[in-house]
Amino acid sequence: MGAVPPESAVGRLVLAATPLGHARDASARLIDAIATADVIAAEDTRRLRTLAAALGVGITGKVVSHYDAVEAARLPALLDDVRAGRTVLLVTDAGMPAVSDPGFRIVAAAAAEGLPVTCLPGPSAVTTALVLSGLPCERFCFDGFAPRRAGERRRWLETLVGESRAVVFFESPHRLAETLAAAVEVLGADRGAAVCRELTKKHEEVLRGPLAELAAWAEEGPVRGEITVVLAAAAPSTAPSVASLVGAVHERVADGERLKSAVSAVAEAAGVPKRDLYAAALVTKE
Template sequence: MTSSSAPSSTTGRLVLAATPLGQSRDASARLVDAIATADVIAAEDTRRLRALAAALGVTITGKVISHYDAVEDARMPRLLEDVREGRTVLVVSDAGMPAVSDPGYRIVAAAAAENLPVTCLPGPSAVTTALVLSGVPCERFCFEGFAPRRDGERRRWLDTLRTEARATVFFESPHRLADTLATAVDVLGAERAAAVCRELTKTHEEVLRGTLAELAAWAEEGPVRGEITVVLAGAAPSAAPTVESLVGAVQERVADGERMKDAVSVVAAAAGVPKRDLYAASLAAQQSAG
């Protein structure tokens, strides 16, 4: 087990910071200070970092290095060494919170394993912003990252959400959105409520709310552009089966050669109803049919 606490100003530390999704004015005062004072800034895109700093009127005084997926492992030893030597290392992604479908979690895990100071400057997140705007119940939710690219994998992934009671948030590319929503209609049903959030906090922000069928039809018209976050409403709780509704399942098993007692036992256990009641209802139906 490891633990961490807020580092003192005299020690090195690793700092993950959320950056604005679109509007630079969403930057926190702590982010502005961190960009100006960090000894090293590891940025997913160094050009976007410099553009953000310019928009905020901040002069970067530290060393800036790229820190995207393909180089994350290679950059890690040097960044950890900087922290050990007493430097402040700031990690930022293009937009939103690092480590949430962006580089960051590997270096946090490595720093924590060495008990090096790690902290976070909270701020914008596409996940929570989309949830708030979606209009679906979101007291409980899960985040699924990016939807699978291939149709078969995407279909199997959506199937795991068929009975998910929590709201689900995921990212999707604009050119795959129509296919994903069409598959979601097939797997989850046309009436499942959802929201497509596009270009969150930016000038052309757009949030479309409706059923999966309505959203799939909109996406099919295309073209869809921009950063996309999708929110699915949780599955509606299934109604508890009645004893009478299960008699047919018992009769089918009996017709296939199974003893009524055994058929009742299997069906009742799966549905969570009393075997005695189901047996009596099934026997009554059999006698009535005879």
């Protein structure tokens, strides 16, 4: 735990949530922070200036870019600013910094030094999608972006077969149809879900229903905009059959994994006996 420097010697790091699409969702505290921060680190400096103009607020501090490719390089100078007594405001294009966006590294580094860090809460695509999904969401987990590669995506979906919480994830509109089709295969056609598109924006759209219906809609395409998907929790009484999991085992083996390891991973995720799945995999292999 880092020692906290004297209060007079340091400034602070402020993470602030920005509107998902509608500028009027900005909090009064965010408006004040944009106007008064000594330094603003923005994922896209042009979008920051567009937001400031929409809010009618002038930027008086220094503006620096802070996106994935430069996040590590910007870290030393931003920490120096905080140490020197300046207020550094960190914003991303939309929603909360560090949630599938830049921000984690500087928070961890500032916290390790005991530098003051605070947050201005606000819009989040995760919680917005959850409440609009119409699905039970007393307990949920967030999985960031779905894996891009087919094999990795299938293995990720396999871990959700018996998931007892609602699951929220982001997906590119160009890969949505493929991901939903894979979800139908792994999670079942009747698993409840919601696809939330362009949240809070002019063309906001929320589609709710079983995965099979949503996959068919996405296949018709084209799908545009920013996508957040919510999956319903698995029904407690539904357990996949051993036979339905054999294909997943063989896919993992085809990717280079040992049969026993593949069986163990799939069986554990699905909650079925490893011995039964191993026997079924051997039979179909022969």
